[in-house]
Each structure stands twice: as structure tokens, then as C-alpha cells.
Amino acid sequence: MKVLLSEMSWVEAKEYFSKNDTVILPIGSTEQHGPASPLGTDFLIAKAIAEETAKRSSVACLPVIPFGVSSHHKQFWGTIFVSPKIFKRYVKEACLALNYFGVRKIVVVNGHGGNLNALALMARELREKGVFVSVFQWWPASTKLLPRLFEPDERRHAGAEETSVNLALHSHLVNLNKLLDEEPRKHKAQMEGITLPLDTVDETSSGVFGKQTTASAKKGKKVVETVINELVKHVEMLKATKAESLLQKPKT
Numbered sequence: 680m681k682v683l684l685s686e687m688s689w690v691e692a693k694e695y696f697s698k699n700d701t702v703i704l705p706i707g708s709t710e711q712h713g714p715a716s717p718l719g720t721d722f723l724i725a726k727a728i729a730e731e732t733a734k735r736s737s738v739a740c741l742p743v744i745p746f747g748v749s750s751h752h753k754q755f756w757g758t759i760f761v762s763p764k765i766f767k768r769y770v771k772e773a774c775l776a777l778n779y780f781g782v783r784k785i786v787v788v789n790g791h792g793g794n795l796n797a798l799a800l801m802a803r804e805l806r807e808k809g810v811f812v813s814v815f816q817w818w819p820a821s822t823k824l825l826p827r828l829f830e831p832d833e834r835r836h837a838g839a840e841e842t843s844v845n846l847a848l849h850s851h852l853v854n855l856n857k858l859l860d861e862e863p864r865k866h867k868a869q870m871e872g873i874t875l876p877l878d879t880v881d882e883t884s885s886g887v888f889g890k891q892t893t894a895s896a897k898k899g900k901k902v903v904e905t906v907i908n909e910l911v912k913h914v915e916m917l918k919a920t921k922a923e924s925l926l927q928k929p930k931t
């Protein structure tokens with residue numbers, strides 16, 4: 680069975696949507712990940728995890744949305760960002776287009792943490808319209824495994840954790856000679872309890888936060904396998920659950 684919507688004809692899509700009301704939608708961003716890793720890191724990881732999960736659970740997977748909320752990386756060349764408002768609206772309209780064909784349950788596989796606030800708001804709005812959207816992110820999906828494999832300074836943006844996943848999924852896109860470690864600078868206004876509107880460039884010169892040189896494909900493979908297993912469980916649960924029971928209704 681084909682699972683990638685982009686590879687189906689409309690006749691095949693009709694057949695899928697007339698029998699299934701669940702889909703997977705990968706979303707990421709196009710933003711700097713230091714000199715060693717590709718700008719597509721976030722959307723490439725989301726796409727790979729989403730497509731493999733789709734195959735294992737026989738659920739349709741949409742084409743990845745490659746642009747997200749990442750203006751904080753804009754000083755680094757090649758970063759392409761959209762505003763949270765436009766991003767939310769664009770994703771919401773794509774979900775409503777799916778709803779036209781009867782889709783009621785959408786699993787967003789989000790590869791970029793900066794998208795989360797907009798996606799959470801969108802999911803809340805869509806639930807009121809009868810569409811249940813859940814948002815999956817690979818790094819909190821394995822709260823037991825990841826802290827065992829990586830130290831806290833390896834777990835930040837473009838660090839060893841994320842780079843290991845890149846190595847596991849598409850090692851040819853990582854330039855091992857350019858891996859580096861950079862201790863982020865602390866802004867002078869940074870204090871306990873303070874949130875600042877900082878850009879990446881305020882904290883690092885390379886775009887890497889913390890330790891990256893310890894990245895390994897072996898660790899990355901463990902992470903990928905673990906998070907795909909988690910996501911498959913979630914998708915199977917949604918497939919087996921009636922949309923009505925996931926929506927809001929007045930209290931009994």
C-alpha cells in the first residue's frame with residue numbers, strides 16, 4: 680500500500696480517505712544548525728520519522744512543511760522563516776483541506792521546537808471544529824533514553840543529540856570535519872526568572888549550542904528506533920479511537 684500522499688493519484692487518495700480518517704503531517708524548519716549540519720535538519724528528521732511510522736502503521740503521510748517559526752536564527756545565511764501567525768494559519772488551512780475529505784485525526788510530527796506554541800494554539804482551534812490534532816516531537820518522546828545517552832550540554836540546538844540523529848538518518852549531509860563545540864555566551868541581562876528576546880547570534884558565533892563533536896550514528900539510530908516505536912504506538916491508538924470520543928462536548 681502506498682502511504683505517501685504525494686505518490687498517490689487522486690483515485691488512490693479517494694480510496695484511502697474513504698476508509699481512513701487519520702493522517703501524519705511532518706513539519707520542520709529551514710534554519711542554521713552550525714557549519715557541519717544541513718539547514719534542513721529539522722524538517723528532514725521530521726520527514727524521515729513520519730514516513731517510517733506511516734509505513735509501519737499503514738497511515739497516509741503528507742508532504743513535509745519545510746518552513747517554520749525560526750526568525751531567531753535569521754542572521755545565519757540560508758535560514759528561511761515565517762511569522763507565527765502565518766505559519767499557524769497555513770498549517771491550519773492544510774488541516775482543514777484534509778478535513779474536507781473526512782480526516783478527523785492528524786498527527787503532526789514537529790521537528791522544530793520553535794513551532795510548538797503556534798501548533799498548540801492551532802490544535803486547540805481545530806478541536807473545536809471537530810478535528811483532533813496531536814503534536815509529536817522526537818526529543819521529548821524519549822525522556823528515559825535521551826538523558827542516558829547524552830549529557831545536558833549535548834542536548835541543545837545542533838548539539839550531539841540532534842547531530843547523532845542526522846548521522847543516523849542522512850550521514851552524507853553532515854560534514855564531520857566541521858563538527859565543533861561552543862559554550863553559549865550568557866547575555867548580561869540574563870538572570871533567574873528573566874525571559875529575553877534573544878537571537879541565536881547573541882549566544883553563539885557558530886550557531887551550535889554546547890557540545891556537538893561527541894555525536895555518533897550508533898546513538899542516533901537508537902534514538903530514531905525508540906521514537907518511531909513511540910510514535911507508532913500513538914498512531915495505532917488514534918487509529919483505533921473514534922474521533923467523536925476525542926472531541927469536546929458539554930459535561931454530563
Ligand SMILES: [Zn+2]
Nearest residue numbers: 720721837841
Ligand atoms: Zn534543529
